[in-house]
Amino acid sequence: MTMTEDAATVVTGNGPRKILSNSIDLQPGDFSSIPVLDLTLAFSSSLSDRKKCAETLFDACTRVGFFYVKNHGVPEEVVSQCFTAGRDFFELTMEEKMKIYIKDSENFKGYTPLLGENTDPAGRGDLHEGFDIGYDYAGSGEAKMEGVNRWPESLPSIKSPVTTYFDEMVKLGKKLFQLFAVSLDLEEGYFDNLVSGKGGIMRLLHYPPQEDENLDMKQLGIGAHSDYECFTILAQQNGVEALQVLNKAGQWVGATPMEGTFVVNVGDMMARWTNDLYLSTIHRAINRTGVRRYSIPFFFGVDYETTIDVLESCISDSRPPKYKPINAGDYIKQRLSETY
Ligand SMILES: O=C(O)CCC(=O)C(=O)O
Numbered sequence: 001m002t003m004t005e006d007a008a009t010v011v012t013g014n015g016p017r018k019i020l021s022n023s024i025d026l027q028p029g030d031f032s033s034i035p036v037l038d039l040t041l042a043f044s045s046s047l048s049d050r051k052k053c054a055e056t057l058f059d060a061c062t063r064v065g066f067f068y069v070k071n072h073g074v075p076e077e078v079v080s081q082c083f084t085a086g087r088d089f090f091e092l093t094m095e096e097k098m099k100i101y102i103k104d105s106e107n108f109k110g111y112t113p114l115l116g117e118n119t120d121p122a123g124r125g126d127l128h129e130g131f132d133i134g135y136d137y138a139g140s141g142e143a144k145m146e147g148v149n150r151w152p153e154s155l156p157s158i159k160s161p162v163t164t165y166f167d168e169m170v171k172l173g174k175k176l177f178q179l180f181a182v183s184l185d186l187e188e189g190y191f192d193n194l195v196s197g198k199g200g201i202m203r204l205l206h207y208p209p210q211e212d213e214n215l216d217m218k219q220l221g222i223g224a225h226s227d228y229e230c231f232t233i234l235a236q237q238n239g240v241e242a243l244q245v246l247n248k249a250g251q252w253v254g255a256t257p258m259e260g261t262f263v264v265n266v267g268d269m270m271a272r273w274t275n276d277l278y279l280s281t282i283h284r285a286i287n288r289t290g291v292r293r294y295s296i297p298f299f300f301g302v303d304y305e306t307t308i309d310v311l312e313s314c315i316s317d318s319r320p321p322k323y324k325p326i327n328a329g330d331y332i333k334q335r336l337s338e339t340y
């Protein structure tokens with residue numbers, strides 16, 4: 001099958017980026033495969049081991065913006081039970097799912113039906129349905145993204161596996177933030193007080209298979225986009241390939257699922273913080289496998305009151321600051337409002 005694509009502009013959190021049919025205008029990575037980061041060294045008690053791991057992370061973030069993590073410490077059954085919860089959720093009737101419609105929530109929590117989201121403004125909606133949860137703020141809903149999670153009334157059993165997975169992602173994400181800090185010549189604990197998990201958003205996603213013949217390039221599983229937060233940790237099912245990552249040559253490189261790994265990618269907030277030293281790489285997903293695909297992205301942002309100002313270690317004479325300080329919560333809310 002040949003896919004033809006028009007020139008398009010992808011709106012990111014840091015401004016529009018033009019994708020020409022064969023290239024892209026803003027420092028895309030020069031890569032043909034996605035590196036694998038072994039986190040064994042990240043959990044070592046020796047700082048020099050952790051520094052070695054951070055060097056690999058630096059290479060991945062500056063050259064690709066995407067990497068796999070293995071030996072990440074998240075138990076396999078936590079992942080598989082969360083996938084099962086997702087499958088059970090999406091099998092509910094439309095009526096049940098729409099009782100927690102995301103657009104009825106002030107804080108972007110709940111269900112998004114097929115075509116209910118449009119990640120790429122040039123597209124005609126995304127061919128996936130989703131279920132979003134975040135940090136559970138009891139009883140608020142006023143400020144920024146705060147609010148309680150909304151669970152399907154008729155399927156209370158999913159709450160436990162989904163929140164267990166959320167908590168594991170917060171743990172892993174905090175560890176990754178420490179590696180990011182070391183990789184940026186900051187104190188290892190630089191981000192510790194900014195990443196309680198309150199800035200985390202998790203989605204269960206279901207992509208029905210798309211017909212391979214006459215594929216409509218304006219209606220993909222998820223259209224070309226970059227993520228908004230600091231980084232995303234994504235679980236994919238083995239053997240069901242769909243995620244593609246755009247390189248400098250304008251080629252889409254497949255992020256083929258790899259057993260026992262998560263895919264991690266840098267988001268716009270981290271790109272901004274690092275003055276675009278770390279790449280928030282454009283990606284999309286197309287499920288041409290003929291079977292249903294489920295995935296679980298966890299978007300790890302910093303706590304919403306944090307000010308994101310370009311890090312000193314990412315400024316030099318040849319790299320003056322490109323971005324003004326911005327409040328993390330305002331930034332995310334603004335980005336999400338443009339998508340839904
Ligand atoms: O499902 C995937 O593989 C990717 C999802 C994604 O890119 C997103 O939700 O931002």
Ligand SMILES: [Fe+2]
Pocket residue numbers: 225226227232283
């Ligand atoms: Fe994404």
